[in-house]
Amino acid sequence: MIKVDLSAAEIPIEPGGTAQLTVTATNKQDHDDHVFLEIEGIDVEWYALPVPSFTIPAGESQSARVLFKIARSSASVAGVYPFVVRVRSLESGASGVQQAELVIKPFSALQVDLTPRRAVSTFLRHTSVFEVTISNLGNKEETLDLYASDPDDGCAYEFEASRVTVKPGCSETVPLVVEPVTRPVLGSHRLYAFVVSARSVEDSYVAASAHGQLERRALATPFAAAVLILVCLGAGGWALLRPRPVALNAFQATPMQVKAGEEVTLAWDAVNLAEGVIRPDVGPVNASVGAVKVRPEHTTTYEFVARGGGRQVSKSVTVQVIERPPPRAPQVVQLEATRRRIHQGDAVTLSWKVEGATKIVLNPLGREGEWPLYTSQEVRPDATTTYEIAAKGPGGVARKSLKVEVVPAGESLAEIRWFRAKPELISPGGSAALSWSVENAASVEIEPGVGTGLKPKGRVEVSPEATTTYTLRVSDDRGNPLTRQVVVRVEESPPPESPEPPSGAP
Structure with missing residues (x-):
């Protein structure tokens, strides 16, 4: 008879973190027993057994650890997952079981995208429709309220649905109608920069936003056009002799906070631009209205310098960069052989399990493979050989070795x-x-x-x-x-x- 005790009946774990469960097996038989530890009822990728089998002397107890690790992704849905711990005798088949629960804690992560990023409102077609896509990158269902605003309160906003519910790993797209509050007949174009936000109903700190632009264009009347022609004719000579000064209406970055290496769009709107330059990293630009993409590695202040009509103007915007954490060092968790002592020409299967690696090298064969596709190799050594696994990843190289002993044909393997x-x-x-x-x-x-x-x-x-x-x-x-x-x-x-x-x- 084998008795099983657990250090805890409920194991809470944060996605991206680890937890540990201690399993104590007691051999109540009158002879030593070799047992195997098994976990049933949950994904095998969620746990690891450092020592899956061990020997328990008669009347004594032996403890083993179960290590849990849950990926921080929307696939790791928050909830309670019951499972069974079984300790089975490899000799008699007898087993002991205990039940426990793995509790995956919730986390929230949102992303908001706006399509298109920029639209135009004319006198005849004053409304513009944007598509707001809200992505739930967390592991629990989120109910969100949608908001839109601009600093000048120059536009009106109407969502098709102002509250949406998004399941983990899913996205919802909501149409947004934007129109300027005023529609002047005469006037210059105006660019409204607005922000669309999604905020959790339950936790106001859970939010995300996206930036958009609406260009308002006025319609000139025939009378205004005639007056403008007269003015132009009256000041034609003076206007021909004097170049028009440059004006930089807008220069902005979207988004303004990113991780190192992520893409940022720099957009500008200039009038009477003869030449322009964006520094650092971008260089000269010729278009009056345009955008370029950059990938800053650290917090950077970009400056747009515009020249034209004997005048120079500039605007700057700062993109805050969150440094990426260093890559995790790879680790060879397990390296095993089906047999450690063989005769010459016998086959042995080497198998391994690694973490944080992208490539596996098996020496002295020099054979390479991609992890997790390359997990085992059959070898037939002619002499005693020490095999080494080198696990390579962004965080470095980890190595582990084992020796396969080749004995003479007349020597017993027993x-x-x-x-x-x-x-x-x-x-x-x-x-x-x-x-x-x-x-x-x-x-x-x-x-x-x-x-x-x-x-x-x-x-x-x-x-x-x-x-x-x-x-x-x-x-x-x-x-x-x-x-x-x-x-x-x-x-x-x-x-x-x-x-x-x-x-x-x-």
């Missing part, structure tokens, strides 16, 4: 872990217990008197009448033998006492 008698000295008519444990054995026998076809691990009572040498003989799959002996000594019986002569005898 191993005798122990063969002992307890007690080694018995009284006449008494008994002793022979116990043994072997590995890689095709046949097991004990002489004299015990028999053949024995299990790799066992115990038997013997009652020799005289001191006896017992021989444990095992053979591998090629018939190569290996032996070990123990001696059970039997105490000599004391000689019978001589009867006393009768009284009065001479």
